[in-house]
Amino acid sequence: MTAELMVGTELAAEMVARAGVRAEKLRESVGVQPCLATVLVGDDPASATYVRMKQNRSKKAGIGSRSVVLPAATTTDELVAALTELSNDPEVHGILLQHPVPSHIDERAAFEAIDPRKDVDGVTMHGFAAMAFGEPGFRSCTPGGIMRLLEAYDVPISGAHAVVIGRSPILGKPAGMLLLASDATVTYTHSRTVGLPDIVRTADIVVAAVGKANFVRGDWLKPGAVVVDAGYNEGNVGDVHFGEASEVARLITPVPGGVGPMTIALLLEQTVDAAEAQSETAVQPVVGLA
Numbered sequence: 339m340t341a342e343l344m345v346g347t348e349l350a351a352e353m354v355a356r357a358g359v360r361a362e363k364l365r366e367s368v369g370v371q372p373c374l375a376t377v378l379v380g381d382d383p384a385s386a387t388y389v390r391m392k393q394n395r396s397k398k399a400g401i402g403s404r405s406v407v408l409p410a411a412t413t414t415d416e417l418v419a420a421l422t423e424l425s426n427d428p429e430v431h432g433i434l435l436q437h438p439v440p441s442h443i444d445e446r447a448a449f450e451a452i453d454p455r456k457d458v459d460g461v462t463m464h465g466f467a468a469m470a471f472g473e474p475g476f477r478s479c480t481p482g483g484i485m486r487l488l489e490a491y492d493v494p495i496s497g498a499h500a501v502v503i504g505r506s507p508i509l510g511k512p513a514g515m516l517l518l519a520s521d522a523t524v525t526y527t528h529s530r531t532v533g534l535p536d537i538v539r540t541a542d543i544v545v546a547a548v549g550k551a552n553f554v555r556g557d558w559l560k561p562g563a564v565v566v567d568a569g570y571n572e573g574n575v576g577d578v579h580f581g582e583a584s585e586v587a588r589l590i591t592p593v594p595g596g597v598g599p600m601t602i603a604l605l606l607e608q609t610v611d612a613a614e615a616q617s618e619t620a621v622q623p624v625v626g627l628a
Contacts, residue, residue, distance in 0.1 A: 432458035483600030556582025
């Protein structure tokens, strides 16, 4: 078996184009340009590259961007203050804190400083809860992008057994919640899981999000499985051994060109969603006033 590739580039481009059309309509109708603020702490080259990529995609979609770059020595309180200021700025509709942040910063405290109405990256506890309970809110972008990719390739999710490898609060955990909401039977696995290869072999859908190059081997997979590689490691290598897995899986995402473009596309789409919602709130009349 040679797996078919689940490529995200074309689908992501379509999503960004549609977001751009909606952004233009919002400008024409109420004079509001959707704006995404990116916050980068420190000078990590990879993080800086990711931020520039998101800013460039924003520009192509007609979405404004604001860049906040803070020194590596920034304290948790200083970062929280910067995020609070953006949350209170009516001209900013979405906020992205590039992660990971330096180890001395309380990342959770920083995420919680983001107004849930502007949490277009889906990183707050409010956003996670809304997503898990099927309430209005923003999806975590990488898991949300994965779901859109599975949908585009007509992957049957209802009744399938999905194994998520990794339990991070912005990738593994929300990915499992979204799969569960689509009626998959979900197993979370992680660094303390005993017999991981045996568990993965039972999966119809595998989501790898561990941050270790070539971690998932081909002989871990059930023949015909759908493999989503959400990892990105040095040398353009994912968390799945692509050569081995592609001989066993039915569908597999490449790295790069699979999950990554979908993450950015959903970020921009949700920024427009946020701008539309905030604009509607701003123009609602106050009951009882002329």
